[in-house]
Amino acid sequence: MLRCQLQPWTTPLRASSSARCTFLRNSSNRLYATTTRATPNASNKSTKKASLNFGAMEAKWKARWAESPPFKNLETKDKPNYYVLSMFPYPSGMLHMGHVRVYTISDTLQRFRHMSGYNVLHPMGWDAFGLPAENAAIERGIHPAEWTVKNIELMKEQMRMLSLEFDWSRELATCDPSYYKWTQYIFLEMYKAGLAYQKEAVVNWDPVDQTVLANEQVDHEGKSWRSGALVERKKLKQWFFKVTDFSEDLLKDIDLLENWPQRVKQMQRHWIGKSKGAEFDFPLTTPTEKVSSLKVFTSRPDTIFGVQYLVVAPEHPLVNKDSLPKEQAASVMEFVNDLNKVQNMEEAEENKKGVFTGLYVNHPLTKEDIPIYVAPYVLAEYGTGAVMGVPAHDKRDWDFCHTNKVVDKVKFVVEPSIKETDKPLDYAEPFTAQGVLSALSGPYAGMKSQEAMKAIMRDASKIGFGHGATQYRLKDWLLSRQRYWGAPIPIIHCPECDVVPVPNEQLPVHLPLDISFTGKGGSPLAQAEDWVNCKCPKCNGPAKRETDTMDTFVDSSWYFMRFTDPHNTSLPFDPEKASARLPVDIYIGGVEHAILHLLYSRFYSKFLLRNGAYHATPDIKPGNGEPFNVLLTQGMVHGQTYKDPATQRFLKPEEVDTSEPKNPKIIATGETPLISFEKMSKSKYNGVDPVNVVNQHGVDPVRLHILYKAPPSEVLEWEDTSIVGMQRWLAKVLKLAESVGNDSPCTDIPALDKMTSEERDVYRETHTTIKQVTEAMSTTYSLNTAISDLIKLSNHVSASSLQPSSPVYQHAVRSIVTMMAPVAPTIGEECWEAITIQTNNSSRSVFAQPWPVFEEKALEKDTVDCVIQVNGKTRLNITVPVALASDAATIEKLARDTPQGQKWLADKPIRRAIVAKNGQLVNFVI
Ligand code: ANZ
Numbered sequence: 073m074l075r076c077q078l079q080p081w082t083t084p085l086r087a088s089s090s091a092r093c094t095f096l097r098n099s100s101n102r103l104y105a106t107t108t109r110a111t112p113n114a115s116n117k118s119t120k121k122a123s124l125n126f127g128a129m130e131a132k133w134k135a136r137w138a139e140s141p142p143f144k145n146l147e148t149k150d151k152p153n154y155y156v157l158s159m160f161p162y163p164s165g166m167l168h169m170g171h172v173r174v175y176t177i178s179d180t181l182q183r184f185r186h187m188s189g190y191n192v193l194h195p196m197g198w199d200a201f202g203l204p205a206e207n208a209a210i211e212r213g214i215h216p217a218e219w220t221v222k223n224i225e226l227m228k229e230q231m232r233m234l235s236l237e238f239d240w241s242r243e244l245a246t247c248d249p250s251y252y253k254w255t256q257y258i259f260l261e262m263y264k265a266g267l268a269y270q271k272e273a274v275v276n277w278d279p280v281d282q283t284v285l286a287n288e289q290v291d292h293e294g295k296s297w298r299s300g301a302l303v304e305r306k307k308l309k310q311w312f313f314k315v316t317d318f319s320e321d322l323l324k325d326i327d328l329l330e331n332w333p334q335r336v337k338q339m340q341r342h343w344i345g346k347s348k349g350a351e352f353d354f355p356l357t358t359p360t361e362k363v364s365s366l367k368v369f370t371s372r373p374d375t376i377f378g379v380q381y382l383v384v385a386p387e388h389p390l391v392n393k394d395s396l397p398k399e400q401a402a403s404v405m406e407f408v409n410d411l412n413k414v415q416n417m418e419e420a421e422e423n424k425k426g427v428f429t430g431l432y433v434n435h436p437l438t439k440e441d442i443p444i445y446v447a448p449y450v451l452a453e454y455g456t457g458a459v460m461g462v463p464a465h466d467k468r469d470w471d472f473c474h475t476n477k478v479v480d481k482v483k484f485v486v487e488p489s490i491k492e493t494d495k496p497l498d499y500a501e502p503f504t505a506q507g508v509l510s511a512l513s514g515p516y517a518g519m520k521s522q523e524a525m526k527a528i529m530r531d532a533s534k535i536g537f538g539h540g541a542t543q544y545r546l547k548d549w550l551l552s553r554q555r556y557w558g559a560p561i562p563i564i565h566c567p568e569c570d571v572v573p574v575p576n577e578q579l580p581v582h583l584p585l586d587i588s589f590t591g592k593g594g595s596p597l598a599q600a601e602d603w604v605n606c607k608c609p610k611c612n613g614p615a616k617r618e619t620d621t622m623d624t625f626v627d628s629s630w631y632f633m634r635f636t637d638p639h640n641t642s643l644p645f646d647p648e649k650a651s652a653r654l655p656v657d658i659y660i661g662g663v664e665h666a667i668l669h670l671l672y673s674r675f676y677s678k679f680l681l682r683n684g685a686y687h688a689t690p691d692i693k694p695g696n697g698e699p700f701n702v703l704l705t706q707g708m709v710h711g712q713t714y715k716d717p718a719t720q721r722f723l724k725p726e727e728v729d730t731s732e733p734k735n736p737k738i739i740a741t742g743e744t745p746l747i748s749f750e751k752m753s754k755s756k757y758n759g760v761d762p763v764n765v766v767n768q769h770g771v772d773p774v775r776l777h778i779l780y781k782a783p784p785s786e787v788l789e790w791e792d793t794s795i796v797g798m799q800r801w802l803a804k805v806l807k808l809a810e811s812v813g814n815d816s817p818c819t820d821i822p823a824l825d826k827m828t829s830e831e832r833d834v835y836r837e838t839h840t841t842i843k844q845v846t847e848a849m850s851t852t853y854s855l856n857t858a859i860s861d862l863i864k865l866s867n868h869v870s871a872s873s874l875q876p877s878s879p880v881y882q883h884a885v886r887s888i889v890t891m892m893a894p895v896a897p898t899i900g901e902e903c904w905e906a907i908t909i910q911t912n913n914s915s916r917s918v919f920a921q922p923w924p925v926f927e928e929k930a931l932e933k934d935t936v937d938c939v940i941q942v943n944g945k946t947r948l949n950i951t952v953p954v955a956l957a958s959d960a961a962t963i964e965k966l967a968r969d970t971p972q973g974q975k976w977l978a979d980k981p982i983r984r985a986i987v988a989k990n991g992q993l994v995n996f997v998i
């Protein structure tokens with residue numbers, strides 16, 4: 073799902089397995105030992121200063137973790153469940169910094185939850201179907217299956233390198249038959265529920281990739297999101313999911329998503345696009361047997377007297393040579409066919425050209441005969457596919473009316489109400505606001521728009537002319553693709569029985585592996601005759617398989633459910649297991665998936681709840697079925713970009729001398745380049761390879777740096793000159809840990825009132841930090857401030873005069889180390905080992921430690937910082953014990969004891985003392 077921006081896999085693979093490989097079965101056990109890592113810090117100037125050998129420590133702890141996994145077998149019944157999920161990647165073969173960011177966030181949060189006593193689920197899998205694999209097959213002759221398996225192994229190794237701890241026992245890949253069997257099964261459930269259907273549709277045809285695109289895959293210029301080709305219109309029989317059956321639920325349940333970003337919720341609402349208005353049914357003047365009237369949807373029933381023509385979409389059922397009068401039929405059909413040749417659909421919709429059908433309706437209120445036109449600016453998929461043309465009050469209708477010279481005189485039936493505007497109506501443009509109905513509006517003249525809408529709808533429904541109606545912009549989900557590398561749609565077409573679903577016991581419908589990839593002429597599956605020809609499950613006669621495969625969004629709409637029970641061979645997942653784990657507690661991923669992936673996942677989980685695939689629990693409200701509780705959308709990672717100021721040309725890294733990071737120079741000219749941060753891309757030479765970064769600086773410093781540089785949901789401007797700060801901090805914490813470890817282990821912490829003021833101070837800081845970091849990890853996700861709080865605390869401890877033998881000191885250091893461990897697992901373990909070395913406890917992982925808990929009492933300050941004013945002017949600050957903060961006499965005495973106090977109060981008597989804000993502000997009037 074997270075697709076790599078960089079070109080995946082640039083060196084050809086050596087084929088090791090035959091094209092008939094079964095996917096992934098053994099990939100999870102195979103590749104652990106394969107990577108050798110360069111020793112870090114060897115080549116980098118800045119890292120030499122940091123004393124830790126990150127590479128060696130990583131190797132040490134990876135080996136230990138492999139031997140005794142810190143997170144294994146911790147699951148017990150008495151612990152609450154917690155499900156942390158990051159969006160699974162498309163296996164391009166290479167992690168990019170965006171991946172590193174999202175998985176670092178999820179890994180940090182899951183480690184925190186483990187330590188806080190949860191049964192954590194943190195799985196990983198592969199969104200492994202899709203075009204790039206097929207394109208690789210076409211371009212390089214590598215089978216998509218092989219390409220995919222190799223890429224998965226590579227990326228998995230990179231993930232391990234980053235100390236990301238996933239539950240690999242649950243690994244899944246959507247291209248694995250053991251997964252897509254259930255994708256197909258759920259498709260059939262949809263089919264049985266009447267939610268999967270076929271219909272002819274004008275589709276977006278990508279002439280380069282030779283495939284149908286979803287609307288969302290076409291950009292605002294009418295170009296394919298992937299190939300960049302201008303998209304064409306083509307009519308094909310397609311499979312759809314009836315998402316629109318769930319429009320209202322999908323809309324109203326957005327209100328329940330308290331922990332989703334507002335922005336994402338707005339995007340979802342907008343996408344569903346609910347609109348209230350009316351449907352009017354205009355009788356044709358010459359009804360036929362088939363059609364007697366034309367329905368339109370309008371949001372402005374108050375403009376009903378301004379209707380001067382009707383327009384239908386080119387795909388409207390009225391537009392065929394049998395329904396049209398003979399004189400017009402030929403020219404109308406020619407107009408429509410010409411439209412299909414128009415390369416850019418948007419252009420056709422924009423230009424507002426239309427053609428008269430020769431048909432009329434009779435307006436039941438004005439009794440006028442009104443012409444019907446065809447024009448592409450009316451969309452087949454919205455409302456009824458027909459609109460009432462009100463040129464006076466709608467800009468699109470105005471343009472259409474003028475372009476096609478439909479009428480001589482535009483009828484203005486609504487006018488601005490005088491009170492609201494002094495501007496007289498300018499008849500040179502449409503008046504699109506609501507107002508007061510004009511004299512042309514018959515019995516409704518003089519009514520305000522709102523009032524008129526109600527009256528008109530009431531009267532119209534009495535005579536059967538119309539009624540209130542609600543429309544959604546949301547369309548059904550076109551899910552079929554004329555492509556190879558996807559889950560085959562489990563349907564058989566029989567000449568006798570028509571559409572026959574593949575029986576469950578014949579699932580999965582395997583993708584045939586013996587396929588030639590030419591990249592031309594539609595789906596490769598259609599050319600696999602052995603596979604296409606089959607027996608009809610109903611009549612046993614010769615039949616043909618459906619050759620379309622499913623959109624990869626189908627695969628990713630339920631993977632988070634499969635993770636709850638990934639090896640189930642009799643169902644997509646066990647209802648109990650899924651119900652115990654759902655909804656996902658926190659879902660982390662890119663905002664680019666804010667609309668479709670999330671909407672489709674919401675649709676799937678609502679359907680599957682209704683379908684009984686899982687059930688209501690205290691966390692799953694009946695009838696709700698929202699899949700994701702918290703949604704964390706992480707920001708993009710931008711790369712440092714150099715440009716030549718003279719030519720604006722992007723410069724390659726080797727063209728810039730960065731030996732002085734603050735003062736880079738263009739090598740050829742000696743000039744200073746323009747520096748900016750932009751989305752990483754090949755053409756800007758600003759991409760960063762995570763493997764290099766980690767090799768150079770160490771895993772933990774990179775993880776810390778990523779989380780520290782920006783809040784998770786904001787853009788992260790990647791530059792690595794300041795990673796050295798994180799390396800130094802880690803070295804410092806290790807020193808603190810060693811100082812504790814070398815001393816005798818912690819005895820009891822004294823009671824608060826027995827502490828020295830310095831102890832009290834460090835103890836308070838420690839608890840404040842525990843509170844803040846816990847909050848950041850569990851509710852605000854402001855991981856950057858969590859790290860800065862930890863840094864502050866470590867500075868505080870080392871600046872204090874407490875000795876390592878002090879229980880308060882030891883408590884502080886233990887707290888820092890346990891709280892740091894989720895972000896910096898290697899050094900966290902190293903520190904913990906240093907601390908516990910005396911207690912023979914070194915075999916215990918830091919991740920087996922409980923997360924520290926703060927005490928409310930310890931947070932309280934025992935002094936108040938008091939600002940002292942003399943005659944209303946601020947003169948000095950003093951510190952007053954809390955117990956005495958409201959005692960004016962004590963404050964006066966403490967103030968007089970300071971040099972500043974003596975200066976301003978001298979020996980003058982105080983006439984009045986005003987103590988405000990619990991002693992934080994005191995005014996002495998002298
Ligand atoms: C007459 C009218 C008069 C309209 C007026 C608007 C203003 P929303 O609010 O987005 O739902 N419409 C209806 N179906 C359409 C289709 N299939 N393709 C293109 N346009 C269509 O938009 C509803 C309005 O969009 C409808 O109200 C209709 O134009 C147009 F002063 O009807 B109206």
Ligand code: ZN
Nearest residue numbers: 566569608611
């Ligand atoms: Zn049959």
